[in-house]
Amino acid sequence: MWVTQQEGxxxxxxxxxxxxxxxxxxxxxxxxxxxxxxDEVLGQRRGLGA
Structure with missing residues (x-):
C-alpha cells in the first residue's frame, strides 16, 4: 500500500x-x-473533483 495525491x-x-x-x-x-x-477498468467520468 502507498499514499499519493490525485487531483489534490x-x-x-x-x-x-x-x-x-x-x-x-x-x-x-x-x-x-x-x-x-x-488496464483501467473503472469509468472515470469527471474524476474526484466532481
Missing part, C-alpha cells in the same frame, strides 16, 4: 497480483481507479 486529494493504492485499486479516504472512500493487468 490523498489516495491509497492497494495491489494484489494483477489487480490494483486506488481509494480516496478524504472523499468518502471513493474508489478512483481500478486496474487489472495495467
Amino acid at each position: 486529494v490523498a489516495v491509497w493504492t492497494l495491489r494484489d497480483g494483477e489487480l490494483e485499486a486506488t481509494f480516496a479516504p478524504g472523499a468518502g472512500m471513493v474508489c478512483s481507479s481500478l486496474r487489472h493487468a495495467g
Whole structure:
C-alpha cells in the first residue's frame, strides 16, 4: 500500500497480483481507479473533483 495525491486529494493504492485499486479516504472512500493487468477498468467520468 502507498499514499499519493490525485487531483489534490490523498489516495491509497492497494495491489494484489494483477489487480490494483486506488481509494480516496478524504472523499468518502471513493474508489478512483481500478486496474487489472495495467488496464483501467473503472469509468472515470469527471474524476474526484466532481
